[in-house]
Amino acid sequence: MINIIWFLMIAVGVIFGAINGNITAITDAAISSAELAVEISIGLIGVMALWLGIMKIAEKSGLIQLLSRALKIIMVKLFPDVPPEHPAMGAIIMNMAANVLGLGNAATPLGLKAMNELQTLNPTEDTATDAMVTFLAINTSSVTLIPASVIAIRASAGSANPAEIIGPTIIATAASTVAAVITVKLLQRLPRFQMDIENENIK
Amino acid sequence: MLNFIQIISDFAIPFILLAIPAYGFIKKVKVYEAFTDGAKEGFQTAVRIIPYLVAMLVSIGVFRASGAMDGLTSLLSPVTGLIGMPAETVPMAIMRPLSGGGATGVMTDLITTHGADSLIGRMSSIMMGSTETTFYVLAVYFGAVSIKKTRHALPAGLIADAVGIITAVIIARLMF
Numbered sequence: 001m002i003n004i005i006w007f008l009m010i011a012v013g014v015i016f017g018a019i020n021g022n023i024t025a026i027t028d029a030a031i032s033s034a035e036l037a038v039e040i041s042i043g044l045i046g047v048m049a050l051w052l053g054i055m056k057i058a059e060k061s062g063l064i065q066l067l068s069r070a071l072k073i074i075m076v077k078l079f080p081d082v083p084p085e086h087p088a089m090g091a092i093i094m095n096m097a098a099n100v101l102g103l104g105n106a107a108t109p110l111g112l113k114a115m116n117e118l119q120t121l122n123p124t125e126d127t128a129t130d131a132m133v134t135f136l137a138i139n140t141s142s143v144t145l146i147p148a149s150v151i152a153i154r155a156s157a158g159s160a161n162p163a164e165i166i167g168p169t170i171i172a173t174a175a176s177t178v179a180a181v182i183t184v185k186l187l188q189r190l191p192r193f194q195m196d197i198e199n200e201n202i203k
Numbered sequence: 204m205l206n207f208i209q210i211i212s213d214f215a216i217p218f219i220l221l222a223i224p225a226y227g228f229i230k231k232v233k234v235y236e237a238f239t240d241g242a243k244e245g246f247q248t249a250v251r252i253i254p255y256l257v258a259m260l261v262s263i264g265v266f267r268a269s270g271a272m273d274g275l276t277s278l279l280s281p282v283t284g285l286i287g288m289p290a291e292t293v294p295m296a297i298m299r300p301l302s303g304g305g306a307t308g309v310m311t312d313l314i315t316t317h318g319a320d321s322l323i324g325r326m327s328s329i330m331m332g333s334t335e336t337t338f339y340v341l342a343v344y345f346g347a348v349s350i351k352k353t354r355h356a357l358p359a360g361l362i363a364d365a366v367g368i369i370t371a372v373i374i375a376r377l378m379f
Binding site for chain 1: 211215216219220223224226227229230232234237238239240241242243244245246248249250252253256257258259260261262263264265266267268269270271274300307310311314315318319320324325328329330331332333334335336337340341343344345347348349350351352353354355356357358359360362363364366367370371374375378
């Protein structure tokens with residue numbers, strides 16, 4: 001799926017660009033996007049280090065285990081393959097908390113930490129587990145309560161009530177998150193999405 | 204209301220920066236050592252993402268620059284019209300899962316053109332917060348652990364995006 005979409009976006013882009021006489025724009029976009037990707041990744045190093053450091057303190061002090069225990073009932077339902085006391089659970093909870101609060105800068109490092117922890121439970125090297133897909137589906141559907149940047153843009157555009165979209169946004173984001181969880185749980189049963197352990201690179 | 208939200212946003216990170224080390228200190232954790240120990244992982248993780256992010260951003264960048272968006276919009280607008288979605292907001296729906304910056308750009312443009320308190324302005328604001336940049340999240344998160352076979356992650360993410368966008372349309376129609 002990801003292979004098809006990735007290829008289609010490039011193919012459609014180049015063909016459309018040629019027809020529209022935009023072909024030099026394609027070259028520029030390809031090069032500047034590649035540069036941007038490295039800029040973003042390198043730019044992440046500092047914030048990554050900061051939040052992974054804070055996370056380590058939270059881990060060593062037992063704060064994360066405390067949080068995990070409080071949310072155990074939901075977490076075990078969502079991630080049946082992850083042992084309830086596993087550090088992955090704590091990292092997932094921290095990531096979700098950061099997302100809910102709209103702390104994008106903190107959410108990414110905590111989410112990557114969660115992926116690293118989930119990878120330790122993965123029997124394969126390069127195939128996603130059910131728990132990873134569930135975690136990312138919840139993440140991509142976003143659970144942000146306060147869309148701070150949207151409110152800021154609306155305020156600067158002279159809205160009479162910039163924050164009026166908070167309620168509707170919570171409803172929309174809740175709907176997409178519920179849909180994400182249901183879709184993941186349904187799709188993971190389909191034969192074409194099964195983890196084919198025998199043909200994978202086992203660690 | 205707006206002040207209250209502003210205050211929460213302003214205090215959230217400083218609060219966490221204080222609260223977690225303070226709790227660790229009380230629990231007799233060597234906070235400085237624990238911090239540097241955790242921070243070490245930051246570099247590797249950031250570098251490991253690079254190939255995945257380059258692949259994803261290049262394909263999205265090429266697609267955006269080609270002008271294919273207009274074609275896709277005119278292709279989709281008869282269908283989206285059926286659920287009460289104005290044609291102007293179709294690029295927003297397409298852009299949202301592809302690029303966070305791109306979607307912010309489209310939203311800002313719609314808000315300044317049609318007004319923040321117009322139906323289109325409100326609808327695109329709700330769409331912005333209704334879901335995340337699916338392609339970016341998948342590239343970065345799977346990239347960090349070198350996962351190449353993503354199974355049902357992309358279809359699930361895109362279906363969730365579609366539900367979020369459609370809910371945004373319905374809610375905006377109902378409430379405003």
